[in-house]
Amino acid sequence: MQETIAGNGAVIDAIAPLCTGVNAVRHNSDTFGNGYHWFRLDDPKSMTKAAEPLAKAGARLCMASAYNRRQPADPRQEICYHFELDGAVYNITAPLADEGASVPSITAFFANADWHEREMMELYGVKVSDQPNPRRLFLDERKDKGLLDGAVPLSVMMNGACSKDLWEHILKDKESDKA
Amino acid sequence: MKADTTIETTVTGPRTFSMPLGPVHVALEEPVYFHLEVEGETVRKVTLTSGHVHRGMEALAAQRNLIKNVTLTERVCSLCSNSHSFTYCMAVENVLGISIPMRARYLRTMSEEIKRVASHLFNTAIQAHIIGYKSLFMHTMEVREIMQDVKETVYGNRMNISSNCIGGVKCDLTPELFKYILGALDKVEPLVDELREIYATNPLVLGRTKGIGMFPKEDALRLGIVGPVARGSGICKDVRKDSPYAAYPLVDFKVVVKDGACCHTRTQLRFDEIFESISIIRQCCRDTPDGPLVAPMNEIRVAEAVARTEAPRGEVFYYIRTDGTDVPARLKWRVPSYMNWEALPVMMKNCNVADVALITNTIDPCVSCTER
Structure with a gap:
């Protein structure tokens, strides 16, 4: 029997064309039947294009997780944005291939992205373009930027x-x- | 420097004064700094600065194995301690593909609701403390003590109950303990009902809370606010219903939603939620089946997963990446207070300086867990 995973078809159809890589779009569910949708963008700059249909559909930004990749063949850093819509979670990963790569701010679509973006800027040194409020969030200005970015x-x-x-x-x- | 602890006022405009509040202040439970722009006694603008208790816990989590991180995540927050280990374990179970036994689902639900009753009573007690109604504060804390006794008797600890483990729960309950919990609920329920009535009708409480700290629904939606703060502004969001987990799909309860959008509404909502929690605990005592407590571990793969639960303050969200070793490549979490701090500038606009601490308390803030 085929498993049905809950999700918004229009949102999935709008984001999927931005992710053309192998296994760049995945869907799964937990043991309680809650749906999870995973998208891996080809280009971090298309993050605003992915955020727009989610905002229109009434999704809520839950969290943004920045992390470093450990294998030399992988992109240096990635950011996974997590959105909730009608009980399902949409996870959109933006890979930052090289040191100068940046991701656009999505505060125009999700006001609460402000804290998440500022946190990834101060802890991972992620460059967020057009961030309207690029102040430190938690750490003192005297601390180096990107404390978790590096060995x-x-x-x-x-x-x-x-x-x-x-x-x-x-x-x-x-x-x-x-x- | 992060913030100056000295309170001083400086002229910043023709009629507006700058007033620092905190980070250490008698009415604030934890260190946070408010930069208030006031006109006389009226707050015109609020800027928030935090970071005084940042502990670098996410960096610590990436140096410990999956099992040790259960202990670490339980220490993110004191009042929501169980919610963190609970959600973390769910994230690990999702990433490893573990399905927990039915008895564990009920026991997890029960411990979460016991913590919720105690947490909501603590928040309402602090409200009485800030208002200056000391006898009501003492009385509310005395009622809460019954739930603290339940935690100590059942789990052996009053705050960090260490009940959750990956794959299920560590702490089993005997029929005598179920009976004891039911007896404690019979004792606490009429007392909470009495408290709810006092908070709903006492002129001193109403004078300080009704119509104060207004937070319109559209702002709550715009800022992605969660938990009782969102539900007090008319938003029907509760992870227990929206994305059911543990035994929540199997127990009967309703999501409490109110439209008042003020401090008084948020307090009354928490009292109403306590009764729903008491009902859930009773159902768990009645319906928990016999059986194993823990499912076996699975092989650790290269994978990623998320999990979310409804903590007393709102949605807790965890993200985990595993790389085939027993140490997570990344563990990230977001607590409800993280989302709800942004509500304060809206709630405090044009409020009295004296109401700043009171309004702050109604978002049930946790600075330590926000900063991790």
């Missing part, structure tokens, strides 16, 4: 684990602040 050597990460090292760091920072 941190264990020895550096462990600096705070030793109480002597930790206080030496704090005192050093204090001195440099005074200077």
Whole structure:
């Protein structure tokens, strides 16, 4: 018997042409029968074209997940946007192939994209074009942009684990602040 | 620096003054900084700055295996602690293709509703505290204590109950414990009814909450607001009904929706939801079948999945990517407060400075889980 997965046909038909790669459009459901639709865009710039039919249909932006790919053959970074519409979740992945790649802001369609975009900008250093409010969200301006984008050597990460090292760091920072 | 803790007023225009509030303030439960532009006692504009309790938990999650992350995610939030481990386990089960046993579905539902009753009572108690109605605050917390006792007796802990595990639940319940829970519900229900009546009719409470912090439905839709805040503005959204999970499709309950859109409405809505939760817990006590508690683990593949649940404050959303190892390549989550903070500038427009903390409380904010 063929499984029927709940979803909005018009929205799926509007987004699918933007995803022409192998397995770029997938549909599945969980054990409770809730539908999940997965799209992988060919070009991150078409994110606004994907957001438009979702906004028109009354979808809600739930979250945006930025992450780094670990295999050299993969795009460097990807962003997966998660939308909810009539109980089904639409996941749209925008691959950022190289360092300078950017994704357009979707705040014109989803006002609540503001925080999600600012978070991916500060934690992953993702470039979001036309972001109307590109301020830091959580992290202090003095922290480097894209803290989660890059490998941190264990020895550096462990600096705070030793109480002597930790206080030496704090005192050093204090001195440099005074200077 | 993130924010100056000193409260000072500086002239920024002909009639408008700039007033910092927080990040540490007596009426705020957690550190958050409001930059208020006020005209006399009236707030004209609100800018929010957070980031004072960012813990880097998502980076930690990418260094722990799938099982250890159950413990980590339970510590994202205190009041919604169970919702996080619950949703995380669902995300892992979705990515691994695990179907949990029926007994676990009921027990997960029950623990979630026990936490919801305690969480809603805490929020309403804090409202009485902010208003300055200390005896009502104490009384509400005393009633909540019955649910805290239930958690301690059944799960061994008052906040982080550690009930969920990947594939099911860790904590089984004996017939005596089901009987004990039913007895506690019989005790708490009339007391909550009495509290609901006080919050609905007391002139002191009404004077501070009715018509304050208005949040129109169109703004709630525009900003993607979730949970009791959205439902208090007339939006019928509840993950338990919209995308059923655990035993929610098998129990009878209704989604409480109100149109008042003010602080008073949101409080009354939470009280009404407590009665729905009590009904769900009773049904779980009655209908939980015998059987195994946990399904076996499956092979970890290269895959991605999402999961969402309705926590006391609204939708919790998890995304997981696995790369064939037992450490997730990415674990990302979004808490309901993250969506609901943006409601505050709308709610606070033209409110009194004295109402800022009160309005903030009605979105039931959690700063720690927002920032992770």
